[in-house]
Amino acid sequence: MSLNNSNTVSIELPGWNQHWEDLFVKYEGPYLPGRICTVQKTRFEVIIPGDAISVPLSGALKSQKMYPVVGDFVVILNQPESATRMIVAILPRRTVLSRGGAGDYSGKQELAANIDTVFIVTEPGSDMSISRLERYLLITRSSGAQPVIVINKSDTCSDIPTLVKMINSEIRDIPVIPVSATEKTGLDHLNPYFDSGKTVIFIGSSGVGKSTLTNALTGKTLQTTGEIREDDGKGRHTTTVRHLLTLPDGSSLIDTPGLREIRIWTAGESVAETFDDIIEYATRCRFTDCSHNNEPGCAVRKAIEDGVLSHDRFTRYQKILKEISFEREKADIGLKRFEKKRFREISKLSKEITLDRNTGKYRS
Numbered sequence: 001m002s003l004n005n006s007n008t009v010s011i012e013l014p015g016w017n018q019h020w021e022d023l024f025v026k027y028e029g030p031y032l033p034g035r036i037c038t039v040q041k042t043r044f045e046v047i048i049p050g051d052a053i054s055v056p057l058s059g060a061l062k063s064q065k066m067y068p069v070v071g072d073f074v075v076i077l078n079q080p081e082s083a084t085r086m087i088v089a090i091l092p093r094r095t096v097l098s099r100g101g102a103g104d105y106s107g108k109q110e111l112a113a114n115i116d117t118v119f120i121v122t123e124p125g126s127d128m129s130i131s132r133l134e135r136y137l138l139i140t141r142s143s144g145a146q147p148v149i150v151i152n153k154s155d156t157c158s159d160i161p162t163l164v165k166m167i168n169s170e171i172r173d174i175p176v177i178p179v180s181a182t183e184k185t186g187l188d189h190l191n192p193y194f195d196s197g198k199t200v201i202f203i204g205s206s207g208v209g210k211s212t213l214t215n216a217l218t219g220k221t222l223q224t225t226g227e228i229r230e231d232d233g234k235g236r237h238t239t240t241v242r243h244l245l246t247l248p249d250g251s252s253l254i255d256t257p258g259l260r261e262i263r264i265w266t267a268g269e270s271v272a273e274t275f276d277d278i279i280e281y282a283t284r285c286r287f288t289d290c291s292h293n294n295e296p297g298c299a300v301r302k303a304i305e306d307g308v309l310s311h312d313r314f315t316r317y318q319k320i321l322k323e324i325s326f327e328r329e330k331a332d333i334g335l336k337r338f339e340k341k342r343f344r345e346i347s348k349l350s351k352e353i354t355l356d357r358n359t360g361k362y363r364s
């Protein structure tokens with residue numbers, strides 16, 4: 001690998017392009033670019049040009065609570081003479097997939113970064129639910145990645161065109177692609193999203209076939225070659241599964257079990273995007289703070305009465321708003337608790353550290 005001054009991208013790293021090159025160029029000196037493929041407790045598996053290494057995070061990043069996630073492009077300080085190799089910076093993320101909860105005081109947990117396409121996987125059977133699809137859509141949209149709906153197990157459905165039509169009528173402007181991972185049909189239609197340099201992820205309920213799809217698309221061998229043998233310090237080798245798989249065509253697939261089913265956490269804009277018709281009707285309500293329940297002159301209720309807006313869709317919209325406000329409240333409570341705790345610690349600390357009247361120095 002060498003960085004040259006021409007405009008060509010000379011670094012071979014999955015997903016690396018001119019954009020990242022431009023961001024990396026200011027790191028002159030003993031630095032390497034890398035891409036996070038697995039996050040462990042204190043170390044990170046990083047793909048660097050031509051190799052994969054395990055490195056810790058710099059103290060500065062830790063103290064700023066800046067933790068890389070799978071898919072992040074990072075800067076590694078590389079000083080072989082002092083045996084120093086650590087992550088010193090995270091390049092600004094293009095997209096980031098997050099979820100709420102999981103013990104973090106802010107309620108928001110970042111899961112994966114720099115994803116181009118999120119395949120929302122469902123199946124024709126009991127998993128098929130418009131409201132579930134809408135939830136995944138909201139998460140995807142707030143991440144900045146492009147959503148694509150994949151109906152797997154199409155071999156189990158006798159009328160796929162009607163199903164696709166139904167989804168298209170409820171969820172507009174999103175590609176809906178029926179496939180069968182076991183019969184290997186329809187997979188070609190996913191190919192464009194696996195362009196060289198692109199990063200994709202499969203999300204959806206357990207059992208819809210994400211692993212089978214991954215294997216059908218990548219070939220089983222890739223998953224095993226994605227394993228890194230790591231010395232545990234006692235002479236044994238433990239195997240960790242790499243969560244960012246690099247495909248032969250240069251694309252990457254993020255496959256992290258904890259990330260496959262994600263709870264809703266989203267910004268208002270993505271709700272507006274998903275329920276744009278309802279937002280549009282609402283602008284015509286007589287009262288600006290109309291709750292669309294029984295106020296006079298409510299344009300949303302009128303749209304339902306006129307049959308141009310389905311009642312189900314409206315109900316789903318209300319449910320999602322409720323869920324988001326609940327998540328926000330929870331996060332808010334978490335934040336207050338955190339601040340209270342910090343205040344307690346600060347006051348404790350200030351009591352402990354007292355000024356010595358005789359010497360004029362602080363003692364603790």
Ligand SMILES: Nc1nc2c(ncn2[C@@H]2O[C@H](COP(=O)(O)OP(=O)(O)OP(=O)(O)O)[C@@H](O)[C@H]2O)c(=O)[nH]1
Pocket residue numbers: 152153154155156179180181182183204205206207208209210211212213260
């Ligand atoms: N008929 C049919 N069965 C499928 C298809 N794809 C997957 N399956 C089956 O569905 C079951 C679940 O598939 P998985 O790939 O394990 O599902 P998953 O989404 O990865 O599940 P989790 O790992 O729990 O998230 C398996 O028994 C698969 O053989 C398909 O296209 N058609």
Ligand SMILES: [Zn+2]
Pocket residue numbers: 282285286290291292293295297298299300301
């Ligand atoms: Zn209204």
